[in-house]
Amino acid sequence: MYNIKFSEVVERLREVLNTKSDDDVAKSLEITPQAFFSFKKQNEIPSELLVRFCLLHQTSIDWLVKGEQETTSEYVNIPTYNPKIFTGEKTDETARKTEFIAFKNDWLQAEFGTNRTNLYLFNIEDDSMTPTLKDGDVVIVNKKDNLLDRDGLYLLRIEGASFVKRVQRLPGGSIRMICDNSAYQPIEAKADQIENGEILVIGRVVWMGKNY
Structure with missing residues (x-):
């Protein structure tokens, strides 16, 4: 595990979640508000939290950490809207499971550009x-x-x-x-x-x- 600068990823975390709330970001990372504040104060966040976040939200780790979008894959998985995850509700793993459908990367790029995330x-x-x-x-x-x-x-x-x-x-x-x-x-x-x-x-x- 290594630490990443908190200030470099927090805005992109908020963008994925479509929120401005620190509490929403903390819930999505499955940490307490106190832990979120501690990471913010130290300006460091464990990479394992971000990897888990990216797997759950089908988000590129390169984009989250560096702002760079992966373009090498022929297909991109788009997640089905899951209100249990979006609202941060505490549920079992079955309820939190997100389904995905693969779309051609070049079609998504032509239609939506960088907005596909x-x-x-x-x-x-x-x-x-x-x-x-x-x-x-x-x-x-x-x-x-x-x-x-x-x-x-x-x-x-x-x-x-x-x-x-x-x-x-x-x-x-x-x-x-x-x-x-x-x-x-x-x-x-x-x-x-x-x-x-x-x-x-x-x-x-x-x-x-x-x-x-």
């Missing part, structure tokens, strides 16, 4: 977005694009449930969550519901895979 897969499991998205379809979500600076399809998490909805911005920071299936009514949410985390914006849908 910010991508999640999400499986559609309802009919609320029919005909745009049907049960069994798969989408790619860019977790970096979660500021709701434009209308579009977003992966949202509300009251423990995760789903894709069409988001329309309204005056004052409110939003309207629209189901493309006319059998479902739109839902409006106030700006403070987003600000306080009652409605969590995971990211914007940037690709759709259809299940025919």
Whole structure:
């Protein structure tokens, strides 16, 4: 085991987790907040913690430590969104297990560039977005694009449930969550519901895979 400068990796740790919270980073590393503060103060962090983090989040250790992205592999594994890991919930290993789907590296590079480290897969499991998205379809979500600076399809998490909805911005920071299936009514949410985390914006849908 060797130590790596804490200041050089902490921002990239936050980027992978899509958070600014030190507590979230500590949870993802499976250490206490006190240990996190100690590493921060010493400006050193054990490499074994980072290796375990990279395996869990399917992140390149070269990118995490040096900011360099590996480009030699023909395929890149994109993780399926797992709310148990994303929210830092304490669960058994089965619940925390993340599934991956391999995509061609050159296609990901052409479509998303360096943003491919910010991508999640999400499986559609309802009919609320029919005909745009049907049960069994798969989408790619860019977790970096979660500021709701434009209308579009977003992966949202509300009251423990995760789903894709069409988001329309309204005056004052409110939003309207629209189901493309006319059998479902739109839902409006106030700006403070987003600000306080009652409605969590995971990211914007940037690709759709259809299940025919």
